[in-house]
Amino acid sequence: MKGKPYYFSDRNRWRIGWYDEKAHKLIFIDKYNGNYMPVTAFKKKKGGQYLLGEKNNFIPDKDKCQGYKLAQKLLALIQGRWEQARRGECTFRIEEFTKKGWTDVIPYFEKWLKTKAKKKPATYKGYKSYFRNWIKPFFEKYPIQLHEVQLDTLDKLLESLKLSGKGKHNVMMCFHAFLDYAWRAKRIFEIPPFPKKEDYEIVEPTITWLPSDRQISILDVIPEEHQPIFWFLKYHLRRPAEACALHKCDYDLINKVFTIRRSISARKLVSSTKTSKEHVIPCHSRMVPLIDFLAQQPGDFMFQNPRARKAGKRYTNESLNTIWKDACKKAGENIDMYSGLKHSSCSQFINEQGMALSDLQTITDHARLDSVNKYAKTEVARKRELMEAGSEKLSGLLRLVK
Structure with missing residues (x-):
């Protein structure tokens, strides 16, 4: 077993010597529970004289020395922790016992x-x-x-x-x-x-979004084989990871509803959403024929990437982002996918269709109204329209200014 007690005659106390493989040196620990381990008993010859060591120092009597017993306890603790580390139960750090630069x-x-x-x-x-x-x-x-x-x-x-x-x-x-x-x-x-x-110092980012016509101009230039998943994201206001993980069995062909119960986390398919809640959402009427068709095709995933190499041919966040960026370049837009799809669709409901925040909360299935308040920040054009709604009453005043 590693380690052993050493008697230091110049200081008249015990230390534990432990060889550190990382540092390639012998490390000495001289305190147990914050206290030194002094020699408390020495060997005697017959006649009452103490035995002398090599440097004319008294020789400690291990059997009667309390300091030596403390040193044995400390060594047992160190060896125990070392054995635990060998079994993979913890990490061994000699600094735990030297107390030099160690934190638990x-x-x-x-x-x-x-x-x-x-x-x-x-x-x-x-x-x-x-x-x-x-x-x-x-x-x-x-x-x-x-x-x-x-x-x-x-x-x-x-x-x-x-x-x-x-x-x-x-x-x-x-x-x-x-x-x-x-x-x-x-x-x-x-x-x-x-x-x-x-x-x-958290700065709430300003929501970036596109009006309907500009959003659709991007979707229209996406290759036809990839369009279904992007139109799903536009109409159903879900996270891209949830669309990638959507299975055919998550769609009810009779009632035309999706159960959002899976997602992608760190590139792995997981059987729960980001909020660990299931969401039941109806299929948009414009997409029912397409979804019905896709749901009856071979394979597990609702949206399959024909160019994917992985088993199941599911889309990934990376592949969706690549397709989106290419489409933005063709359409002359510069917006990230999340903003261009979910943020844009939610903002369109509020700013273009005049939907109430509570109604948007119902569609998105957010637990709190606070979560959709960010979409109520209307665009500049809409603000100007609202501000100038009663401008006719100022016509006389404006003539005076002229």
């Missing part, structure tokens, strides 16, 4: 990550990215212990994030979920308060 936040976060492996692939991938790029480097630089994390620590963590406001919020909420786990596991007494919302 990093190994406990790694343990927490393992409990999240069943999350949606994109969510799990995000958690790992936040940890690797921001959280781990921060706690390596500032080795604070888990129970010591308070608002001032979180403020410093937030300050270290070189991200957009939304990106900062995502990292901090990931860390909040981690602390919530630690609190429920009784590793900390409470979850410290987090920075306030305004501290993240």
Whole structure:
């Protein structure tokens, strides 16, 4: 078994020697629970004299020395953690025992990550990215212990994030979920308060959208073999990942309704939507004949990419984006696919057709009205029309100005 106690005569205390393979050197640990391990008993000759060592120092009596017993306990702890690491149950770091630059936040976060492996692939991938790029480097630089994390620590963590406001919020909420786990596991007494919302400097992006005629001009130049999935996205206001994952069995041929129950997460097909809720939406009347036809064709996926190489020939977000960009170039437009389809269709309902926000919420199946408020920001032309609705009453005043 690795490691062994060493007696340091110049300081009259015990240390544990442990060979670190990464550093290629012998590391000494001289404290157990923050305290040194002093020699408390020495061997004696017959007649009462102490035995002398090589440097004329007294020789410790291991059987009666409390310091040696503490050293054995410390060695057992280190060896136990090392054995756990060999079995893959944890990560071994000698810094846990030297206390030099060590924080228990990093190994406990790694343990927490393992409990999240069943999350949606994109969510799990995000958690790992936040940890690797921001959280781990921060706690390596500032080795604070888990129970010591308070608002001032979180403020410093937030300050270290070189991200957009939304990106900062995502990292901090990931860390909040981690602390919530630690609190429920009784590793900390409470979850410290987090920075306030305004501290993240989140800028709500302005919705970019196209009026109907410009949106349709893009759809018309998409190759005919790819058009069905794009018209589905225009009329049904769903996420592209949900359209890629839509199965034929998710369509009710009799009642003409879709059940949106699948999505694509980190390029993997998952059996739940982004919100983990199923959505039942009717098929638009203009698309019923086409959808009925597609639903009765061979294959599992409703929309199949004839150029796809993967099994099932389903579309991917990447392939849809490529097709969309090519069509935008031909139509003389410059807008991303999500804005050109979902954002545009939702904005058209509000700004062109005069639909109420509550009605749009019903169509999109959003849980909260706040989620569709962004579409109520009308275009400049519509604002001008509303502002000038009563301009006739100012005609006399305008003549005076002239």
